[in-house]
Amino acid sequence: MxxxxxxxxxxxxxxxxxxxxxxxxxxxxxxxxxxxxxxxxxxxxxxxxxxxxxxxxxxxxxxxxxxxGSKIWRLGILASVHTDLREVALPYMEDIYEQCNGAVQIAVLDGLRCLVVDRIAGSRTLAVLSKPGSRLPLHATGVGKVLLAFGTKDLQEAVLNSLDRFTEQTVVDPEKLSSQLQAIEAQGFARTNEELAEGATSLAVPLRGKGGRVIAALGVVLPSRTTDVSPMIPMMQVTAAALSKKLVETGLGVESRLRTN
Known part of the structure; x- marks a missing residue:
């Protein structure tokens, strides 16, 4: 039958x-x-x-x-919640962009990847793989590692069991990545160096919503030749704290409203 x-x-x-x-x-x-x-x-x-x-x-x-997939995201971005998120975050992203001249992006967790909600990148920045709507690997990007470090144990276990290599610098050793995630959670920021694409380094910090829960990540992508990104960490963290407060005040600081599925 x-x-x-x-x-x-x-x-x-x-x-x-x-x-x-x-x-x-x-x-x-x-x-x-x-x-x-x-x-x-x-x-x-x-x-x-x-x-x-x-x-x-x-x-x-x-x-x-x-x-x-990304087609649903491109349709979903027309919804007011995504428009509101981008409008709220844009001034903070512009401030960082003016200070570092790198590509600035905001990403949220999307399954076993991170979804780039918005990005600022001009002629002064290097070519990067991410653009609004891109779904990037969690283990090879700054914003991804932040979301992974503050994610659930189930999420971490799933990602640690499927570590694809993108460059020679991509961390594909589960023990090494697990150790990195613990450090990221403790210090409140993540750094990568040519783990997704050669010539690019990234720095990212968490964005927190209601109850202090991490709901998104704010990151910058810079040329690897940048001598030292350490001085940017306090600026990124202060900006993230201010943006987090604004997201909560405007009602966007709820995890489910920032996700696409």
């Missing part, structure tokens, strides 16, 4: 059902999980997920599971 699709559901309705299976507790799912949660036949889910993947609405991870 073959699987039959419910006759009353339109194609668009089934697509919404598939996408609606993703939430804060189901950021990554197998085809079987999507089928079970959407109550759609597995053959139907396989076809729809494949089409969504082709359009970057879903992306397939290293383990075969699926998560929300």
């Amino acid at each position: 073959t699987e039959k699709e419910p006759p009353t559901r339109s194609v668009s309705g089934r697509v919404i059902l598939v996408l609606s299976t993703f939430d804060t507790k189901h950021r990554r799912q197998s085809l079987a999980s999507i089928s079970r949660r959407s109550n759609l036949p597995l053959t139907t889910v396989h076809r729809l997920v494949h089409e969504l993947e082709e359009h970057s609405a879903l992306v397939r991870g290293w383990d075969g599971d699926y998560e929300i």
